[in-house]
Amino acid sequence: MSMTTHGGPGLPQERRLVTEIPGPRSRELFARKQAAVPPGIGTTLPVFITHAGGGVVVDADGNSLIDFGSGIAVTSVGNAAPRVVERVQRQVADFTHTCFMVTPYEAYVAVCEKLNELTPGDHEKRTFLVNSGAEAVENAVKVARHATGRQAVVVFDHGYHGRTLLTMTLTAKNMPYKHHFGPFAPEVYRVPLAYPFRWPSGPDKCAEEAAALAIDMINKQIGAENVAAVVIEPIAGEGGFIEPAKGFLPAILDYCRANGILFVADEVQTGFARTGDLFACEDEGIVPDIICTAKGIAGGLPLAAVTGRAEILDRVHVGGLGGTYGGNPLACEAALGVFETIEQEGLVERARHIGDVMLPRLRGFQERFPAIGDVRGRGAMTAIELVKPGTTEPDPALTLEITRRCHAEGLLVLTAGTYGNVLRFLPPLVMPDHLLEEGLSILDKSLV
Numbered sequence: 001m002s003m004t005t006h007g008g009p010g011l012p013q014e015r016r017l018v019t020e021i022p023g024p025r026s027r028e029l030f031a032r033k034q035a036a037v038p039p040g041i042g043t044t045l046p047v048f049i050t051h052a053g054g055g056v057v058v059d060a061d062g063n064s065l066i067d068f069g070s071g072i073a074v075t076s077v078g079n080a081a082p083r084v085v086e087r088v089q090r091q092v093a094d095f096t097h098t099c100f101m102v103t104p105y106e107a108y109v110a111v112c113e114k115l116n117e118l119t120p121g122d123h124e125k126r127t128f129l130v131n132s133g134a135e136a137v138e139n140a141v142k143v144a145r146h147a148t149g150r151q152a153v154v155v156f157d158h159g160y161h162g163r164t165l166l167t168m169t170l171t172a173k174n175m176p177y178k179h180h181f182g183p184f185a186p187e188v189y190r191v192p193l194a195y196p197f198r199w200p201s202g203p204d205k206c207a208e209e210a211a212a213l214a215i216d217m218i219n220k221q222i223g224a225e226n227v228a229a230v231v232i233e234p235i236a237g238e239g240g241f242i243e244p245a246k247g248f249l250p251a252i253l254d255y256c257r258a259n260g261i262l263f264v265a266d267e268v269q270t271g272f273a274r275t276g277d278l279f280a281c282e283d284e285g286i287v288p289d290i291i292c293t294a295k296g297i298a299g300g301l302p303l304a305a306v307t308g309r310a311e312i313l314d315r316v317h318v319g320g321l322g323g324t325y326g327g328n329p330l331a332c333e334a335a336l337g338v339f340e341t342i343e344q345e346g347l348v349e350r351a352r353h354i355g356d357v358m359l360p361r362l363r364g365f366q367e368r369f370p371a372i373g374d375v376r377g378r379g380a381m382t383a384i385e386l387v388k389p390g391t392t393e394p395d396p397a398l399t400l401e402i403t404r405r406c407h408a409e410g411l412l413v414l415t416a417g418t419y420g421n422v423l424r425f426l427p428p429l430v431m432p433d434h435l436l437e438e439g440l441s442i443l444d445k446s447l448v
């Protein structure tokens, strides 16, 4: 068992395997999980966690694993980050809930002020808070429909936006997200994404051709004047860490501006320093009309936000937005702790550093291992796409096999991709360099 009684950065920053993975205690707990929880709730790696912090997660058998997942891009500031813990502990003893719509409290307002200031663009903004990424995206669509008086929503191939009826409809991939869960919400239309690795005429013309195709489809099949919003991830996350070819996002933004369509950036996975910018939109100078954030915003407490132009968000009638728990005081205090941590620990720069370490190593692997068709990403959001050598034919079986080998060696990695053939890497931004290197070495050895 762990020598420490708390998680956080004080946990020994080491990989330590004391049993096979999963060990006996985790296997016991997993049997209970199978008896109590439906299989619809899947499991990436059946080790049960007792402590986590810095770059490791520690399991019930005392194994310490290197964390290349951050709970799907959530614990960017680290698990049990000290400023988060301190603020939440203070808050939980003061009051746990009032419902912000009933009697407000300062932390909610402070989070909104900070988001209005930090998100791209210096126009006047408003923010409101909800509980999950899906809820943020769903609310962005509500607001966009209200503000424009239009109904259609345009989304992209490989997009992921959540699991509620509307956001599942916005999501591209059938299995496992949509299969047998229809009928879906109306007025959702899907257009091509500039996916350089898979663009038929090659990566060079990808941005221009994909934008032209997408715009033509909108004009011909929907009619620009019927479109309330375009909803897009600046880097497609679950779809496989697809960075749209440079020029694609600006072209779509220009088209939106010219046609009164609101540009909604889903930065649920890319936000809060992850990509080496505070927001991924900054890379090409994209200023969205509405931006949705979640995950990394609150160090693991459930919080999400919708931030947008004041004139858009102010349209909605009094009482038209909300929810019982949105902007819960504990989650708001956690977010304030996250903002401080990002600033004071220089985590934007730290994410760039992680990318500077990882991307050259991954490209080196690609030279030796022909099944790596593509290496991509920015900052601490990187991935490799696995294919049958010399082709673009996806190899999900190999992807699973490499994942399995990494897990057995104590490196937690996640998969992604429309074809299930992408290994993605999302280390906490506070991961020490020696663990980053060790994780990459394990990955290297798993590529055989």
Ligand code: PLZ
Binding pocket: 072, 131, 132, 133, 134, 135, 137, 160, 161, 162, 163, 233, 237, 238, 266, 267, 268, 269, 270, 294, 295
């Ligand atoms: N938008 C871009 O990445 C969540 C999904 C995990 P919630 N991605 C992880 C799973 O399999 O359910 C996500 C995202 C983007 C929206 C969401 C949805 O965020 O907080 O999971 O609702």
